[in-house]
Amino acid sequence: EKSEVSYRQTLQMRKSFVGKSCRLHFEVSPLKIVRASRQYLYDDTGQEYLDCINNASHVGHCHPHVVSVGQEQMSKLTCSYGFLNDQTAMYAKHLISTLPESLCVCFFVSSGSEGNDLALRLAASYTKKHDVICLDEAYHGNLGNLVEISPITYKRLGLKHQLKEWVHVAPTPKTFRGKFGADEPNSGQLYANEVLKLIQKAKQNGREIGAFISESIISAGGIVVPPENYFTHVYRYIRENGGVCIADEVQSGLGRCGENYWGFQVHNVVPDIVTIGKPIGNGYPLSAVVTTKDIADSLSIFSSTFGGNPLACAIGRAVLEVIENEKLLSSAKNVGKCLKDGFNEIRPKHPMIGDVRGVGMMVGIELVMDRENQKPATETAEILAYRMKEKKIIVGIEGPDKNVIVLLPPLCFTIDNARFVVQTFSEVLASIESEAASVGLMNNKEAVWGHAESVPMDVITGQHSINVSNLSDMDEDNDHDTVTKRARYEEVD
Numbered sequence: 001e002k003s004e005v006s007y008r009q010t011l012q013m014r015k016s017f018v019g020k021s022c023r024l025h026f027e028v029s030p031l032k033i034v035r036a037s038r039q040y041l042y043d044d045t046g047q048e049y050l051d052c053i054n055n056a057s058h059v060g061h062c063h064p065h066v067v068s069v070g071q072e073q074m075s076k077l078t079c080s081y082g083f084l085n086d087q088t089a090m091y092a093k094h095l096i097s098t099l100p101e102s103l104c105v106c107f108f109v110s111s112g113s114e115g116n117d118l119a120l121r122l123a124a125s126y127t128k129k130h131d132v133i134c135l136d137e138a139y140h141g142n143l144g145n146l147v148e149i150s151p152i153t154y155k156r157l158g159l160k161h162q163l164k165e166w167v168h169v170a171p172t173p174k175t176f177r178g179k180f181g182a183d184e185p186n187s188g189q190l191y192a193n194e195v196l197k198l199i200q201k202a203k204q205n206g207r208e209i210g211a212f213i214s215e216s217i218i219s220a221g222g223i224v225v226p227p228e229n230y231f232t233h234v235y236r237y238i239r240e241n242g243g244v245c246i247a248d249e250v251q252s253g254l255g256r257c258g259e260n261y262w263g264f265q266v267h268n269v270v271p272d273i274v275t276i277g278k279p280i281g282n283g284y285p286l287s288a289v290v291t292t293k294d295i296a297d298s299l300s301i302f303s304s305t306f307g308g309n310p311l312a313c314a315i316g317r318a319v320l321e322v323i324e325n326e327k328l329l330s331s332a333k334n335v336g337k338c339l340k341d342g343f344n345e346i347r348p349k350h351p352m353i354g355d356v357r358g359v360g361m362m363v364g365i366e367l368v369m370d371r372e373n374q375k376p377a378t379e380t381a382e383i384l385a386y387r388m389k390e391k392k393i394i395v396g397i398e399g400p401d402k403n404v405i406v407l408l409p410p411l412c413f414t415i416d417n418a419r420f421v422v423q424t425f426s427e428v429l430a431s432i433e434s435e436a437a438s439v440g441l442m443n444n445k446e447a448v449w450g451h452a453e454s455v456p457m458d459v460i461t462g463q464h465s466i467n468v469s470n471l472s473d474m475d476e477d478n479d480h481d482t483v484t485k486r487a488r489y490e491e492v493d
């Protein structure tokens with residue numbers, strides 16, 4: 001498949017014309033992905049990669065049923081804001097059927113961030129209180145208010161951030177390298193007490209909590225599964241004090257946790273407001289907020305041009321149909337178990353695997369310098385991700401210390417895929433561990449990037465600026481085309 005422009009041109013235009021803060025995976029040798037199908041990505045050379053990170057492509061990239069429904073609807077009606085439409089009505093009904101009875105009214109928007117912003121508005125309109133409790137390793141989106149309740153964003157960059165007076169931050173309820181450890185049988189209660197203390201402290205300062213927001217499994221924090229009873233206690237404290245509970249299911253929702261549709265079901269709680277994003281449109285921008293009738297009715301007006309458009313809703317319906325027809329909930333449970341069991345099996349062989357955790361198809365492997373000191377192995381995680389890419393497997397890195405390898409594959413991921421990932425991971429980590437022991441790899445960046453020095457630094461850093469009128473001059477056969485060479489090195493190898 002011939003690309004419209006060369007790899008080098010794509011890279012240069014991206015660096016020149018797209019904001020530098022929009023990060024790429026594999027900054028040193030970014031992939032140019034031109035096509036995808038099921039759980040596989042294909043780059044501009046036709047190379048196939050096993051995709052372990054695109055959770056938005058929930059039922060598989062370009063699923064034929066979703067594509068054909070989308071194409072058909074696109075040729076009939078796309079946006080018809082303010083009119084009755086069957087797709088929107090039928091989708092709302094179908095989506096609600098997957099949720100507990102009390103969550104019975106939908107609002108549609110186009111991104112997870114918009115969903116969380118609306119959830120905060122709904123909470124405030126219902127409780128008449130504007131203060132929010134969030135977790136210190138949370139990420140909830142890119143809108144102004146959401147950045148304020150996404151402490152991991154500035155924590156990771158090491159930035160000092162002045163909390164807004166309406167934001168109250170509770171410790172992430174993690175039992176590995178957390179405030180309370182796995183050996184503490186009451187960690188759920190202890191972490192919940194931290195939330196109670198915040199509620200009380202806010203009161204003493206004349207403020208009242210309107211909402212508690214958390215993911216059911218905390219993704220950006222490194223696939224943290226809150227301990228037993230944490231949410232039960234927290235939800236009780238919040239409600240006793242006149243607040244509402246928001247579950248951000250943007251990552252954990254729609255069956256990713258296996259067995260059930262929703263992550264909060266893992267914890268046996270029912271939130272007051274649920275936000276749903278990424279997976280429900282299988283890559284098409286579609287998000288929803290689902291809440292109780294009383295909370296929904298408290299908001300006097302809401303409008304969104306694209307939210308709930310017939311095309312998005314037709315696609316949303318098709319996604320639900322695929323999940324049902326292909327039994328993806330039980331598949332997520334079984335394949336997810338195979339993944340987690342696999343990593344637990346190799347754990348004793350690898351001193352750098354500190355923790356293996358997750359639910360269903362949300363799996364995190366936390367890397368540490370050694371299990372005794374539990375220091376985060378940040379650079380090892382980065383090296384590992386690059387080397388997995390050389391083996392044609394794409395994994396993600398999360399956590400406040402960027403030392404947790406995360407797997408959030410499309411739900412069509414198979415047992416064979418899972419075994420392949422575990423085995424390759426084990427081989428790659430073993431090689432890193434032995435190199436680290438012999439040559440101190442952790443202090444040797446060169447070893448990570450291999451041929452990276454052949455990429456002009458100006459292109460990597462985005463300092464390179466090009467004249468638009470000269471675009472046609474950027475010739476693929478340019479003999480200084482080191483970027484292209486870099487991009488091809490894996491093939492050459």
Ligand code: PMP
Nearest residue numbers: 111112113139140141250251277
């Ligand atoms: N909540 C969570 C838990 C997320 O992971 C994200 C996106 N990574 C968002 C909200 C924001 O969603 P979006 O990028 O679609 O605005």
